[in-house]
Amino acid sequence: MSQAHRLPKLLKMLRHYDDPVSGADLAEALGIPLSVLYKDIAVLRAVGVEIVSEPGQGYVLPPSAQLPPPALSEPTNALSDELIFYTHPLSRGGIVHWMLEELGVPYRLVVLEYGATMHSPDYLAINPMGKVPAIRHGERVVTEAAAICAYLADAFPEAGLAPPLSARDDYYRWLFFAAGPLEAAASLNSLGFQPNAEQRMRLGSGDFATVIEALAAAVNGRRYIAGDAFSAADVYVGSHIGWGMQFGTLPRRPEFEHYWAGLQNRPARQHCEMFIQQALTQ
Structure with a gap:
């Protein structure tokens, strides 16, 4: 409903x-x-x-x-549109799953398997990359986890998961820092690629050590990444830090551990964690 x-x-x-x-x-x-x-x-x-x-x-x-x-007496188009969430439990879809649970809005979950179903004509019409996550909200389609989180925060403002427009500097900055430099640098580092000075100038992510220092400074001594309230930026940044430390793509620095400790037991995230654990046992 x-x-x-x-x-x-x-x-x-x-x-x-x-x-x-x-x-x-x-x-x-x-x-x-x-x-x-x-x-x-x-x-x-x-x-x-x-x-x-x-x-x-x-x-x-x-x-x-x-x-x-x-x-409020009659459904508006925006609120009455069905929200469909395409995911796989062992994917970046977990970020969007957490976001949806924080919103507390109804949605239909569609689990796709890697390979055939993600590359079926029907799903390629949703995301030509053949990847998850993606959402369809009425006639609107959004892909890329950071973009989905930002969209959902604006589509359902009553949940309070985006700061006021006048206070979105840190919100946008760190949400897309994690989606850009952090993810790129961590991926390259996990593959064993260490760019030289010339390559670092050409890469938007620069070098891994600089990215890590910037992120550590951003969360140091802070409960939330973008002000005094939990937001979609915490869902995205927190997911990368939590999973990065768990799987070894990010170092276990005290700044990261303290920040993640304040997020990992949120009921919405715990619900998503159960979904992942069930998938791992199958």
Whole structure:
């Protein structure tokens, strides 16, 4: 059920109760996780709907509460479009999977096998590279994990996974630093290629040691990479740091370990980790 459909239904349920109703009961009745309910309530409050929280009891909608604007009464095209996620559990799709779980929005997961299915005509129409991840959101197709994370953060602003436009300097900088110089330098280094001085000038990634020092300085002493709140940049940068240390493509520096320790136990990431572990046992 899309958020545009859930919000009017949630309001109708709250109007039905004179006494506070628990978040768990509301989430169960709507068939959604409790984390999604919290986000829906935050959206309604943000547009002026007075939903009162009674500590230890639940939520109540006062009789005097104003109705939401008409835009919330009917599904919009953006919110009602189906979101399809193409992935493989042992791929960079894990980054997008984590992002989707942080959003808490409905999506359809399509697992593709390496080889034939990723190179089928149907999927090549989605991504001519024959690689995952990719998403289709209504008629819109987005590939490349960093681009997908940035798109999803903007497509679902109620999740709060992108800073305000006036504060996106570090957000864009480190999101695409990880997608560009970091990934290129780490890949070249893992293949045993050490560029000479002339080659480093021609490569956008420069040399591996310089990239690592820049990234270590960026996360040193910081809980989040782009300000005081968790964002899509943490999903992307954190994934590269976590997996890089696990598989030996990045060094286990104290700066990386401290930053990753603050991210790896997030419920959304743990859910994706279970998906990966199940794939490894099959």
